[in-house]
Amino acid sequence: MSSPMPPLDLIESNDPVAMPKRVALVRPDARATLRRVEERWVMTFPNLILREVIVFQIVVIALSLAALLFNAPLEGIANPLETPNPSKAPWYFLGLQELLHYFPPVVAGVVFPGLVVVALVVIPFAKINLSARPLWSGDKKQTRLWGGGAIVVLAVFFAAFNCWPIVIPTLLVGGAMFSIGGGGQGGRLRQFLVRVTMPEWIMTWFILVATILTLIGTFFRGPGWSLVWPWNMYPPA
């Protein structure tokens, strides 16, 4: 304690021990830009926790109302000798069951779900997902060739099995994809579509197909897996 306290303006100096600075190395082939990131931080305790509690309460209230209004189905006791017609899996498997109508079981029950799981797992490791370039940002001719080829192959393949619930969304998504093949000028929708990347096109196609198949399997399939209107179906799914 013999020496006096150093003056407080020490931390305003250029002394690197007292006040470290950041240095960035800019290579000659790159362009240096400064993006000002002004992020505001808030305390977790009241801000986030409160919102989480509110979400939980909304979920509980909504589920309670649903539980009061709609009864879970319960049919007669299980009887292995009497097969109901149609006999359906839970709703999230009805897309697969619908596929069983068009494809041999090993394809619909094993190959397709296996491919979906593998595709999902692989997403974050594929380079094309990480670069996130819009589909039409590269060589337009190449894109037209490969994209068009893929759509035609898919449509022909599924059409060969008479699987129109997949063929139609494939052609729709393909049409949307090629509608902005020319360039980036146009309305708002067009400007939005121009920025969609290839994985996003694929995912959108997949979600569309899965939703359509599940809806058909749930609401439009009656005895013998024949097409019926939902109000004619027996027993109700």
Added chain:
Amino acid sequence: MSSPMPPLDLIESNDPVAMPKRVALVRPDARATLRRVEERWVMTFPNLILREVIVFQIVVIALSLAALLFNAPLEGIANPLETPNPSKAPWYFLGLQELLHYFPPVVAGVVFPGLVVVALVVIPFAKINLSARPLWSGDKKQTRLWGGGAIVVLAVFFAAFNCWPIVIPTLLVGGAMFSIGGGGQGGRLRQFLVRVTMPEWIMTWFILVATILTLIGTFFRGPGWSLVWPWNMYPPA
């Protein structure tokens, strides 16, 4: 970066910003002592984790050997009409069941276990536990009066119910407690006993009583809860 780097021996200076120091305030009525605490720290990953894995392996191996050598008991199917004699609770409740032999059920089954749980919970909040003074470090006359009184009251109380398995350890622990009432001189055992605190005397007494009761209930109680030798008991516990 215009100013030169400060010399490295800056951190050897008396500058409190560069090198903070600890200050202790010693009140005039206290004695300042310096205890050198030299604690060595090691990495958790190989050192602790490895030992934990070894402990786990030893436990698994020991249990596997026990499971190969000794079979878990299995008697006839439960029959509410045929009461085995004696019918015993699991071993950790046999101390309580032994107490049932001496006391009315509400005392043995509710008051005693309740008191034990309350006593256990209260331990860390009782001031006498926190100060941790040896029993004989205070006013010896007071200690003799209260300690002796407590032992006599306990012994008389349990003797009134003919509960000798508690009376005898009570007198034993009391004897050990008073054997060093005179002072701290003597052999190693004596020096050890002198430092025992009051809560430790009580806990030791409790553990002794609980162990003796459990052992009697487990090994020495036969039909009609009569005293038998373990090798005469039927059925084996």
Added chain:
Amino acid sequence: MNGTPLPRIGIWVRESALYRSIVRHGAADTNRNRSLVIFENLFLHMHPVKVREKTLKFTHTYWLGAITISALVVLIATGILLMFYYHPSVPQAYRDMKELKFVVDNGVFYRNLHRWAAHLMVLGALLHMVRVFYHRAYRPPRQFNWVIGVVLLLVTLLLSYTGYLLPWDQLAFWGVSVGTNMAKEAPILGPPIRFLLLGGNIVSENALLRFYVLHCVLLPVALLGFLGVHIWRVRKDGGVQGPPGPASDDEVEP
């Protein structure tokens, strides 16, 4: 009810030695104590002490993860309750359903709640996944957390599927029969997995017990374990990742 005694009791409780040994910080009226609420609590410390303000916006996450976890909490609570009235035996299981309906107080309500919460959880997990995909929140360093998410989705589907059999009515029996017949088609591994799952070659009493144990213990434990890692990694990677910035700015062009 003039409100004065209650706060005084609150303060008295807060300053007692017992309360202080349980909750070591004072009331959450300073930022320091608000940090300690998170920091000193085993269950809240899955959160950081501070979060970016923008992550609280509805469109940042649509709260889909929170909705899914809320449904899970409802499922655990109602599931444990329902277990007390259910025997995994044939035909006792179906009779228990009838008993739940006609004998147990609010039995139907709890069963409905469990059923609809299960649907919500599957739907919530699917939508959460779609949200993460379109926000590109699977990018490094979050790649593996996406894979854990896929595993969580599969476990959720399995949980829902194993629960589907438990009422042991026609719907359950034939729904599960259709599903397990699909599994049979897988080459090599299919039939043995199906045998292991059903404890035999058809959906029978053995299948009911196995599905019950999977549904009530094994899969929930797996789900909670993976969920722990999932949330842990979100926190380690700096909180939830919302929509990406303008695409062209993300890269330095030559």
Added chain:
Amino acid sequence: MNGTPLPRIGIWVRESALYRSIVRHGAADTNRNRSLVIFENLFLHMHPVKVREKTLKFTHTYWLGAITISALVVLIATGILLMFYYHPSVPQAYRDMKELKFVVDNGVFYRNLHRWAAHLMVLGALLHMVRVFYHRAYRPPRQFNWVIGVVLLLVTLLLSYTGYLLPWDQLAFWGVSVGTNMAKEAPILGPPIRFLLLGGNIVSENALLRFYVLHCVLLPVALLGFLGVHIWRVRKDGGVQGPPGPASDDEVEP
């Protein structure tokens, strides 16, 4: 088997993008990476990155907590296995015991393992408590962790007790009858608690189902929750507390 290809595969795996996305640090050959092993793992981060060397000594803790937790791990593993062969119904439960003995591969071994591990866990918890008492490790700031320990002991006893009924043999039936008759003696709360526990006035099929659910789900969940807090507090309070220093040095005498 000259040992060369294996390490090379190890290095190849370690440097792959997939492995790097799962385990983000390299081999634990530097202190930095050894820290990351603990710091980046949900299950190991109950430990601090560094521990005091003296806490590793056998006499510091006698490893009693570790032994108790090891027994718990064995109990969970064998318990889930046993659940697959057990119906909580009368008389199916007892028949399942016989089936475990005469039909199921290694059934007797797993049942024995579960039984002896349960005894070890009760014993380990008791000895751990005695150790903590004599080492005075309940002193501030650890007071409440001692209370959590008492709760853990009670939950452990309840777990062992509820498990005792499940074989539904004479030993189980009368052991539980003796215990629940004691609970009846408690004034006011005793009889209703007993009724709630047994689902009736005698040990019957309802009691079996309730004890089963308590034993297999509710009490394990409670145990793991409290255990989490217990270990969390040990870590927050600077690791395990061993024997106290020389008693007279602890205080500054006037």
